[in-house]
Amino acid sequence: MKRVSLTQYLVEEQRKNNSIPAELRLLIEVVARACKTISHAVGKGALGDVLGTANTENIQGEVQKKLDIISNEILLEANEWGGHLAAMASEEMESIHPIPNRYPKGEYMLLFDPLDGSSNIDVNVSIGTIFSVLKAPEGMGEPSEADFMQPGSEQVAAGYAVYGPQTMLVLTTGNGVNCFTLDREMGSWVLTQRNMQIPETTKEFAINMSNSRHWYPPVTRYVDEMLAGSTGPRGKDFNMRWVASMVADVHRILSRGGVFMYPADTRDTAMPGKLRLMYEANPMAMIVEQAGGAATDGKQRILDIVPHKLHQRVPVFLGSKAEVDVVTGYHTQG
Ligand code: P6P
Numbered sequence: 113m114k115r116v117s118l119t120q121y122l123v124e125e126q127r128k129n130n131s132i133p134a135e136l137r138l139l140i141e142v143v144a145r146a147c148k149t150i151s152h153a154v155g156k157g158a159l160g161d162v163l164g165t166a167n168t169e170n171i172q173g174e175v176q177k178k179l180d181i182i183s184n185e186i187l188l189e190a191n192e193w194g195g196h197l198a199a200m201a202s203e204e205m206e207s208i209h210p211i212p213n214r215y216p217k218g219e220y221m222l223l224f225d226p227l228d229g230s231s232n233i234d235v236n237v238s239i240g241t242i243f244s245v246l247k248a249p250e251g252m253g254e255p256s257e258a259d260f261m262q263p264g265s266e267q268v269a270a271g272y273a274v275y276g277p278q279t280m281l282v283l284t285t286g287n288g289v290n291c292f293t294l295d296r297e298m299g300s301w302v303l304t305q306r307n308m309q310i311p312e313t314t315k316e317f318a319i320n321m322s323n324s325r326h327w328y329p330p331v332t333r334y335v336d337e338m339l340a341g342s343t344g345p346r347g348k349d350f351n352m353r354w355v356a357s358m359v360a361d362v363h364r365i366l367s368r369g370g371v372f373m374y375p376a377d378t379r380d381t382a383m384p385g386k387l388r389l390m391y392e393a394n395p396m397a398m399i400v401e402q403a404g405g406a407a408t409d410g411k412q413r414i415l416d417i418v419p420h421k422l423h424q425r426v427p428v429f430l431g432s433k434a435e436v437d438v439v440t441g442y443h444t445q446g
Contacts, residue, residue: 118144118281118292118301129287135218136285139196139245140269143222144281144301146190147241147273148294150183150227154239154275163234171206171423172388177233180204183226183241197222198248199255201422203391208422210255220268221246221260223391228272229357238276240359244395245269257422264394264415271395274359282308282366284402289366310405311369314432316351318361319373326377330410330442358387362396362430366403371435375410376427384409385427389419393426406436410443 116124122140126132132140153162166176184204191197195216200209203225211217222245229239245268249259271283279294281301291305317338324335338350353370355361361372376384387393397407397414407414407430417426429439 116303118303121290121292121303125285125287131285131287135196136220136245136269138194139191139218139220139222140271140283140285142190142194142196143187143224143243143271144273144292146187147281148279148299148301149186149190150241151273151275151279151294153182153186154179154227154233157236170204172203176204177227177230179233180227180230187222187224187226187241187243191222194218196220198252199259200224201257201260201390202226203228203388203423206423208255208257208260219248221248221255223260223395225388225391228359228392229355232355232357237355237357238274238360238363239357240272240274240363242272242359242392242395243270244391244398260390260422261419263418264389264397265413267394267398267415270398272359272362272399274363276360276363280304280363282363282399284399286398286402289399289403308366308403310366310400310403310432312404312432313434314365314369314371315348316353316365316368316370317373317435318353318355318365318370318431319375320354320356321352323377323379326379327375328377330439331373331375331377334439334442358392358396362400365405365431366399369432371431371439372428373439374428383425385425387425387428389414389417389424389426390422393428396428397430400430404433405431406433406440407431408436408440410440 122137166178168176193215196218198217201223224243269285273281281292289308292301293304337345341349393414400407409427
């Protein structure tokens with residue numbers, strides 16, 4: 113395949129679909145460059161004194177890893193001065209981050225989980241960066257959390273970088289999903305997969321089975337039927353994967369199909385699952401739907417959910433459409 117850089121792809125997309133105005137192209141290229149820097153920091157491991165915890169907690173009450181903070185700083189610093197953003201929001205920061213007055217402001221708002229799966233950092237398992245792009249409301253003054261409370265269907269772009277055996281960037285601006293691989297020698301992102309499509313059916317599911325005694329009946333029924341295999345109601349054997357890094361699990365599903373589940377469970381009725389809507393579920397739902405898959409909270413499309421809090425959590429069922437339809441059906445049938 114002729115090498116197509118991220119820049120060339122974005123320029124050609126703008127010509128073809130008029131879907132990537134110059135400011136959005138700048139935003140995407142700045143985020144992609146920041147992900148290169150994060151990949152470099154992650155790759156150092158113990159040699160770079162970046163492993164271990166920072167002895168601080170984030171808004172989620174989770175102990176922050178050094179690389180969580182480093183990655184967050186990299187994204188903030190990369191995006192502050194460009195003039196393409198009005199504000200940012202991050203899993204690692206309690207409140208939104210307005211662009212400092214010394215810089216011009218733009219029409220976009222960037223949300224991100226700077227380093228998802230950070231429990232895997234110290235054991236050298238794939239982790240990633242997830243990002244979501246919203247338009248700032250018309251006539252917005254000083255940005256507030258309320259300006260971010262838009263359903264995922266309002267996203268103009270979404271993507272993730274996965275720091276695994278290869279460093280890859282998966283991106284959608286609403287016209288399909290494309291994958292870029294980092295050429296470490298040249299330091300450039302190269303288009304390596306166009307128009308990724310999730311197979312409609314699958315024999316592979318992803319869930320943390322250690323929580324099974326806490327699941328609600330629809331999830332128990334769905335997983336038990338798959339575990340029953342070819343002699344059970346599904347009439348086929350299933351395989352299971354759980355990396356405990358959403359980016360890695362979603363990338364596998366995008367590459368070969370599967371269904372990913374992080375359901376709510378009986379442990380805490382006030383906490384509907386573990387994953388966050390604004391900067392995990394929404395961007396991944398846009399990517400999955402753009403690749404022909406489906407993403408629900410068990411009852412409705414993730415992208416239709418009207419947010420009420422920046423860090424709100426949501427149950428997540430996403431991947432091969434036929435399977436997401438089955439498990440969602442078990443929830444809505446009552
Ligand atoms: P558990 C990582 O901490 C994360 O937010 C997602 O990337 C991942 O899918 C999930 O949590 C793993 O959760 O409970 O299996 O450790």
